Amino acid sequence: MSNVGVYFSDFFDIDEDIIESYGAVNISLINDLPLFIDPFLLFNSERIEFQRIHQEMISYLLFLQVQTEKSAVLTAGMRKAWFSFSEVKQTWLGFSLSGNSGCGMGNDFAVGLHAGLGSIFKGFGCRTVTKGLHMEKLCLISPRVGRDKISDFTANFAKQYLLEYTEAFAKTYLKESQCAEFSVQKVYFNWKTTSWASKSYYLPNFNGDYVLLTPKAMLTRDDTFINRSDMIRNLQQIAPSISDEALRFELNTYFTDTLSKKKKELSQTEKNHKAEELVRLHPELIDYYIRFKEENESQATSVSKEKVREVEILFNEQVAQLISLLNKSTDFYNTIPDAHDEAKKRVHFLKHVIEDQDGYRLFYSDGKPIKREADLQVIYRLVWFGTPLDVNREVNNGRGPVDYKVSYGANNSTLVEFKLASNSKLKNNLAKQVEIYKVASDSKRAIKVIMYFSAEEELKVISILNDLGLSENDDIILIDARNDNKSSASNVKIEKSI
Numbered sequence: 001m002s003n004v005g006v007y008f009s010d011f012f013d014i015d016e017d018i019i020e021s022y023g024a025v026n027i028s029l030i031n032d033l034p035l036f037i038d039p040f041l042l043f044n045s046e047r048i049e050f051q052r053i054h055q056e057m058i059s060y061l062l063f064l065q066v067q068t069e070k071s072a073v074l075t076a077g078m079r080k081a082w083f084s085f086s087e088v089k090q091t092w093l094g095f096s097l098s099g100n101s102g103c104g105m106g107n108d109f110a111v112g113l114h115a116g117l118g119s120i121f122k123g124f125g126c127r128t129v130t131k132g133l134h135m136e137k138l139c140l141i142s143p144r145v146g147r148d149k150i151s152d153f154t155a156n157f158a159k160q161y162l163l164e165y166t167e168a169f170a171k172t173y174l175k176e177s178q179c180a181e182f183s184v185q186k187v188y189f190n191w192k193t194t195s196w197a198s199k200s201y202y203l204p205n206f207n208g209d210y211v212l213l214t215p216k217a218m219l220t221r222d223d224t225f226i227n228r229s230d231m232i233r234n235l236q237q238i239a240p241s242i243s244d245e246a247l248r249f250e251l252n253t254y255f256t257d258t259l260s261k262k263k264k265e266l267s268q269t270e271k272n273h274k275a276e277e278l279v280r281l282h283p284e285l286i287d288y289y290i291r292f293k294e295e296n297e298s299q300a301t302s303v304s305k306e307k308v309r310e311v312e313i314l315f316n317e318q319v320a321q322l323i324s325l326l327n328k329s330t331d332f333y334n335t336i337p338d339a340h341d342e343a344k345k346r347v348h349f350l351k352h353v354i355e356d357q358d359g360y361r362l363f364y365s366d367g368k369p370i371k372r373e374a375d376l377q378v379i380y381r382l383v384w385f386g387t388p389l390d391v392n393r394e395v396n397n398g399r400g401p402v403d404y405k406v407s408y409g410a411n412n413s414t415l416v417e418f419k420l421a422s423n424s425k426l427k428n429n430l431a432k433q434v435e436i437y438k439v440a441s442d443s444k445r446a447i448k449v450i451m452y453f454s455a456e457e458e459l460k461v462i463s464i465l466n467d468l469g470l471s472e473n474d475d476i477i478l479i480d481a482r483n484d485n486k487s488s489a490s491n492v493k494i495e496k497s498i
Contacts, residue, residue: 005029006028006029006319006320006323006382007026007027007028007029007316007320008026008027008028008029008204008211008213009026010029011029011206012178012204014174018173019213022169022173022213023215023216023217024165024169024213024214024216025213025214025216025219025308025312026312026316027091027092027093027211027213027214028092028316028382029092029206029211030381030382031092031378031381031382032092032093032094032378033093033311033378034094034221034311034374034375034378035093035094035214035219035221035308035311036093036094036155036219036220036221037093037151037154037155037158037214037218037219038151038154038218038219038220039054039150039154040293041217041218041219042054042057042154042158042218045217045218047217049161050217050218053154053157053158053161056157056189057153057154057157060157060189061117063194064082064083064113064114064117065117068114068117074110074111074114079107079110081195082194083109083110083113083114084110085109085152085153085156085186086152086156086186087152087155088152088155088156088159088162088212090209090210090211090212091155091162091212091214092211092212093219094151094152109149109153156186158218159184159186159187159188159212160187160188160199162212162213162214163184163187163199163201163203163212164201165213165214165215166201166203166204166210166211166212166213167201167202167203169213170202170203170204171202174204178204178205179203179204180202180203180205180210181200181201181202182200182201182202182203182205182210183198183199183200184198184199184200184210185198186198187199216308219308220308221308221310221311230293231285231289238285238288238289238292242288310365314365314370314375318361318362318363319362319379319382319383321362322353322359322362322379322383323382323383325353325357325358325359326349326350326353329352329353329357330349330352330353331349332346332349332350339407339412339413339414340414340447343406343414343416343447344447344474344475344477347416347447347449347477348477350383350449350479351477351479354451354479354480354481355479355480355481360481360483361483363376363379363451363481369453369454369481369483370420371420371422373418373419373420373423376418376420376451377404377418380404380418380449381404390406390407391404391405391406392404392405392407404416404417404418414447415446415447416446416447416448416449417446417447417448417449418449418451419449419450419451420450420451420452421450421451421452421453421457421458421460421461422452422453422457426450426461426464427464427467427468430448430464430465430468430470430476431468446475447475447476447477448475448476448477449479450477450478450479451478451479451481452478452479452481452482453481453482454482454484455482455484455485458478458480458482461478
């Protein structure tokens, strides 16, 4: 795919078409791709093995519910043995902006799960409204349990299947030198001993750790098919299906009071707050929402396929093209660095490829510019791999948002931050760092890269920089990714030759 090793196919020297035909995602082994396992896709799948994963997860939740009834207090031993789960980082999928180690599930999830099973989630095993039981119900109840936690929990129950799925691939397609035998912890739950069991597998070996491939059919991005914000948006769709007259009346009253055009216009935050209050008072709305999603289950598969394809186009195909352009047209991957000067030089290489070599096209998806800053940051991280520089995320150190730390040795580093001009907080972000940009002797000088996609965004950035007195600062680099002011690079060459 590229001369620079980024993807599974690169590191294991295997045709990406083989991975495609196997049904798996060609993951990056540099940075997580923003995909995750959606439990509803397992529930709704025609594949027996996927349904089995979902049933195993539900059975385990019912087991935990029984344990919660026996012990109202979550002891340390109980939490560690039954309620705590690690992120399955070897899938290289998720929400990490550097590498493949996310923040994990932590104690908050364990405490929240135990509390939920003992209170509002208590009737989990009893259903009168929905067709099935769904783990996502927990995220509908608690705003602290989001898509990442649901995905991490689900991945733990898909783990045994993923290990077997990857082992079969490794034995069929990979060389013996590319694989190793790994003893994997917490593979499956032993119902006889009520404890998690380990098992050994023959798997792809990358830097001393195993790698897991994941079928596209169980993946999505953005959010699970059943999720809290979608429930809030769809309350009006749920109303007609509610059999309880009093509840239906109260829900319709909510619509009249909150959404009526005659009322003073509420902000979306205020509307969401009122909706959440209504759900808290009437948790049975959650079951009606889940049934609504079950009745529209065909959307889950079609939407997830589209989203997975979008990720593949953006983070695999288009990033590979960008890497190829940088490799072919510049010295991006060849120079020996002083961190600050070389980091800036590489940003200018990137700017040149985007503005003058048709690279701007690779920052559009389905004809629309990328509007997620996190997506740009992942692209940025993937592109940087293969340089002599070490590029990693650095936690917030008081200077503002998290930056990339670009270094070459312990005492040779600089910070690089990649932002979208459309970011509503861009001015505040720059204002907080004005003094840093003005002190040229600062050993941690920061380079700010701002990408814009329209003339309006360009004017906005220029205005902000003028207001802050930063318009002449050469550590702030603007990249023009507009698609309405450029000739094709091939056309430019023809024009020059004429």
